Amino acid sequence: MDEKINYIIGMRPVMEAVRAGKKIEKVFFKSGMGGDLFAELVTLLRERNIAFQFVPLQRLEKISRGRHQGVIAQISTIDYISIEDAVENALKTGSAPIFVLLDGVSDVRNLGAIARSAECAKASTIVVPAKGGALVTPDSVKASAGALLRLNVSKVSNLKEAIYYLKDAGFKIVAATEKSEEVIYNVDFKGAVAIVMGSEGKGISPAVLSLCDVKCRIPMLGEIGSLNVSVATSIVLFEAVRQRTLA
Numbered sequence: 001m002d003e004k005i006n007y008i009i010g011m012r013p014v015m016e017a018v019r020a021g022k023k024i025e026k027v028f029f030k031s032g033m034g035g036d037l038f039a040e041l042v043t044l045l046r047e048r049n050i051a052f053q054f055v056p057l058q059r060l061e062k063i064s065r066g067r068h069q070g071v072i073a074q075i076s077t078i079d080y081i082s083i084e085d086a087v088e089n090a091l092k093t094g095s096a097p098i099f100v101l102l103d104g105v106s107d108v109r110n111l112g113a114i115a116r117s118a119e120c121a122k123a124s125t126i127v128v129p130a131k132g133g134a135l136v137t138p139d140s141v142k143a144s145a146g147a148l149l150r151l152n153v154s155k156v157s158n159l160k161e162a163i164y165y166l167k168d169a170g171f172k173i174v175a176a177t178e179k180s181e182e183v184i185y186n187v188d189f190k191g192a193v194a195i196v197m198g199s200e201g202k203g204i205s206p207a208v209l210s211l212c213d214v215k216c217r218i219p220m221l222g223e224i225g226s227l228n229v230s231v232a233t234s235i236v237l238f239e240a241v242r243q244r245t246l247a
Contacts, residue, residue, distance in 0.1 A: 007138040008073040008149075009064045011037050016146025017073055018044045027052040030060055030070035041071070067142065080136075080155040083127065083162050087169045089152065090124040096192045098123040098240060099166065103159055103208050104199035105229055108134045112143025113230035114197070119147035121237035127154045127162055127194075163211045166194045175204050175212035176236050178226065182216045189240035197233050200226065 008017045008024075017024060018041070027045060029038070031054045045052050060068045081089075090097035100118050105111060111134040115126055126148075128135060135155065141148045156162040163173055174187060175196045196212055198204035209215065218227065218235050227235070 006075050007063055008075060009068050009071075009138045009142045011041065011069045011071050013142050013144070013146040013149070014071050014073045015041050015044065017075070017141075017149050018048060018050065020146075020149045022075055022149055024050050025074045026050070027071065027073045028055045028060060029053070030057050030068075031055065033070050038071075064138065067139075081125070081152045083154045083156055083165055086125040086127075086152045086154045087166065087171075091169070091192075093124075096190060096244075097125070097171075098189075098192075098237070099125045099127060099171065099194040100233065100237070101127045101159060101162065101194055101196045102133055103129070103196060103204050104132055104202055105197065106132070106134050106199065108137050108140035109143040110134065110228070110230045111136070112140040112145075112148065114233045115140070115144040115147040115151055115153075117230065117234035117237055119144075119150050121234075121241050123151065123237060125152040125154055127156060127159070129159050130155050130157050159208055160211060163194070163196075163208065167211075167213075172214065173212045174214045174216065174236075175209055176218065176232060177204055177209065177215050178217045178220075179203070179209075180215035180217045182214070183219050184216045184236055184239050187214055187216045187239075189243050193240065195233070195236055195240075197229055197236075200229050 008014050014027060029052060060072055063072055100123055118126055134140060136148055136153055171192045171194045173194050196204055218232055
């Protein structure tokens with residue numbers, strides 16, 4: 001895969017990219033494609049003057065073996081937003097925004113799954129470190145079912161500095177960590193909040209954890225004692241949704 005080219009892979013993610021107004025250079029379809037979703041996507045492409053081409057299966061397989069569903073869109077860049085612009089845009093909405101900060105989450109599929117939950121919970125922004133974490137790739141966009149194209153994603157050089165900025169902007173910083181005695185159901189998520197999630201192996205780094213206003217855990221009853229980070233993020237996000245819905 002050419003490092004200068006990004007791809008959106010899969011029928012629905014490509015459709016979401018088109019609807020979101022992403023700059024798409026060209027869409028490649030497997031020769032012989034058909035069906036209702038295919039026809040809907042072709043109509044969208046024609047309406048927006050986006051070029052498309054039918055190619056042999058082998059060409060798609062060179063880009064993403066077995067996961068493309070017969071369609072791949074080529075885009076020149078995936079846009080990140082600065083933390084300053086993300087905060088400004090979120091506060092303009094008039095509602096209490098939710099940010100999700102990922103500390104050391106390196107699996108692109110986990111990033112995609114987290115983004116999917118975040119979009120469903122109406123979170124505003126996902127914040128990822130420039131180094132040591134998963135960034136937006138075609139695989140993460142596919143895992144998100146296109147949600148990464150609807151959310152703001154901020155890539156920051158230093159997660160601690162991003163937390164300081166969010167604090168100054170009035171956000172409560174909530175760390176989800178099994179090291180806490182407090183459970184998530186006792187935490188107030190109704191205001192502007194930034195939820196910090198760590199990697200499955202190491203959790204949130206001590207330096208980042210020390211900056212968080214609240215530390216809380218998801219109660220566990222089973223023997224394994226830990227959840228996949230994307231599942232854990234979803235649980236925390238929808239506790240925030242529950243509180244805001246009942247408020």
